[in-house]
Amino acid sequence: MHHGLLGLWFWQKTQCCLSGGESQDQSSCLDPPSYFFGTIHVPYTRVWDFIPENSKKAFQQSHIVYFELDLTDPYTISALTSCQLLPQGENLQDVLPHDIYHRLKRHLEYIKLMMPSWMTPDQRGKGLYADYLFNAIAGNWERKRPVWVMLMVNSLTEVDIKSRGVPVLDLYLAQEAERLKKQTGAVEKVEEQCHPLNGLNFSQVVFALNQTLLQQESLRAGSFQIPYTTEDLIKHYNCGDLSSIIFNHDTSQVPNFINATLPAHERITAQEIDSYFRQELIYKRNERMGRRVKNLLEDYPDKTFFFAFGAGM
Ligand SMILES: *[C@@H]1O[C@H](CO)[C@@H](O)[C@H](O)[C@H]1NC(C)=O
Ligand SMILES: *[C@@H]1O[C@H](CO)[C@@H](O)[C@H](O)[C@H]1NC(C)=O
Ligand SMILES: *[C@@H]1O[C@H](CO)[C@@H](O)[C@H](O)[C@H]1NC(C)=O
Numbered sequence: 001m002h003h004g005l006l007g008l009w010f011w012q013k014t015q016c017c018l019s020g021g022e023s024q025d026q027s028s029c030l031d032p033p034s035y036f037f038g039t040i041h042v043p044y045t046r047v048w049d050f051i052p053e054n055s056k057k058a059f060q061q062s063h064i065v066y067f068e069l070d071l072t073d074p075y076t077i078s079a080l081t082s083c084q085l086l087p088q089g090e091n092l093q094d095v096l097p098h099d100i101y102h103r104l105k106r107h108l109e110y111i112k113l114m115m116p117s118w119m120t121p122d123q124r125g126k127g128l129y130a131d132y133l134f135n136a137i138a139g140n141w142e143r144k145r146p147v148w149v150m151l152m153v154n155s156l157t158e159v160d161i162k163s164r165g166v167p168v169l170d171l172y173l174a175q176e177a178e179r180l181k182k183q184t185g186a187v188e189k190v191e192e193q194c195h196p197l198n199g200l201n202f203s204q205v206v207f208a209l210n211q212t213l214l215q216q217e218s219l220r221a222g223s224f225q226i227p228y229t230t231e232d233l234i235k236h237y238n239c240g241d242l243s244s245i246i247f248n249h250d251t252s253q254v255p256n257f258i259n260a261t262l263p264a265h266e267r268i269t270a271q272e273i274d275s276y277f278r279q280e281l282i283y284k285r286n287e288r289m290g291r292r293v294k295n296l297l298e299d300y301p302d303k304t305f306f307f308a309f310g311a312g313m
Contacts, residue, residue, distance in 0.1 A: 032304045034297055035062060038311025039173065040237045042230055043166035050238040062306035065177040066296070068289070069193060070186040072174045083194035084148040092142045092149065100206060103213050104149065108138055110220060111156050118161045128165045147197050150209045153216060154255050159230055173308050187292040187307075188285070196280035200273065207269045211257045237311065 035058040040047060059065070070076050086095065093101055115130040137156065141149055167175060177184050200208070257270035293307060 030297065032302070033058075034303075034305035035059075035307065037306060037308045039170040039308045040233065040311055041168045041170060042234055042237075043163045044169040044172035045166050046163075046234050047169055047237055048172075059173070059176070059306050060180070062182065062304045064183045064185065064300070064303055065173070065306045065308065066185045066187055066293075067170060067174055068186060068188050068309050069190060070174070070184060071171050072178055072184075073186075076186075076190055079190040080194060083190060083198070084145055085143050086145055090143075092144065092146065096146060096209075097206060100209055100213065103217070104153070104209070107153065107213060107216055107220075108141060108156075111138070114158075115161060118158045120162055123162075123165050126165055133161070133164055145198060146205045146209050147200055150205065150212050150255075151197075153209075153212050157216075157219070163230070170308060170310070185296075187289045187296075187309075192285070192288070196277075196284075199280065200276060204269060204273050204276070207266070208255075208257060208273060211259075211270070212255060215255075 035055075037055060037059070069080075086092070092104070096104070112130075112134050115134050119128065119130050119133070138152060141152065144152070174184065256274065258267065258274055259270065262270060289309065293305075296305060
C-alpha cells in the first residue's frame, strides 16, 4: 500500500477501533467496523495459511465485500477482453515494427513448444492441458493491443504457468463471498483500469515491448534472471512486508524497465513510462477508490464492509 489518500484515510478511521477504542476522538471510529484487506494476484494456496485468523474472521463477519473489479461477473471479463483488443480490422502485424513483430511471434512459438513440459502433474490431474492454457492466455494475440501483449509475454514464464489452475487470492475471495451469499460490489469500472494502460503512447509501448522481449530472449538463452519474481512477492506478502520495494515491482502487473545498463535516452523513456504508470495506476486510482469507499461507508453506516484491494497499489 502506497501511503496515498486511501491508506491514510483508512489508517485514521480504523486506528481507534484496532487499539480497542482508546482514542480520544471516538467520532472517527467506525461502528460497526469495516475492514480493508490487501490481496495479491497469486494462487491463494500459496498465501492462505499465512493470512491471520482475525482477517479471515473479519471476512466472514462482513455483510458486504468490495473488490477493485467484480471478477465473477461475466460482463467484467468480456469488457476487459474487448478493451484489450485493437480497433476493428487492425492487426499487430500492421501496427508493430517488423523486427518486434517477428521476435514476438518467434517467442510465442517457443512458449507454445515449451508449455507441455512446464505443466505439473497436479495441473494435468485437474484436466488442465498446455494447448488449452496457451489458447486461454495467448490465443488471439495478433488482435491485442501491444501494451496487453507486453503484459501477456511477461506472464508467460515457466513459474507463472506452473501456478495456473488455482484461483488467485482476489478471485478466491470473490468466489468465497459468492458461496457465503454475501453482497458484493466493485469500486472500479473496467474502463478505469483498462484505459490508462491503453493511453501509453506508441513509442513508449514499442520500447516496453522491446525491453520485455529482450528480457525473455536472454532468459531463453539462460543469461538472465528476472530480478523480481513472483516467488519474492509471495515471500514478502507472507511476511507482511508491504513496505518492501518488491511491491513497487508487482510482477503480475507492470514490469519495471528502469535498468542501469540502458543508454541514457532509453533510461529516460523507461522513467517516463514508470512515472506514467505510477500516476495513472496508483495515485489517481487511490484517490478515486478512496472517494468511493468513503461514500459507501457514509451511505451505509450500519453495514460492515470488507474491502479487498491489491496490496501492491
Ligand atoms: C510519447 O511521450 C513521450 C513523453 O511524453 C514523448 O517524448 C514522445 O514524443 C511521445 N511519442 C509519441 C509518438 O507521441
Ligand atoms: C530494442 O532495444 C535495443 C536495445 O535497447 C535497441 O538497440 C533496438 O534498436 C530496439 N529495437 C526497436 C525496434 O526499437
Ligand atoms: C537491462 O538492459 C539490457 C539492455 O537492454 C538488457 O540486456 C538487460 O537484460 C536488462 N536488465 C534487466 C534487469 O532488465
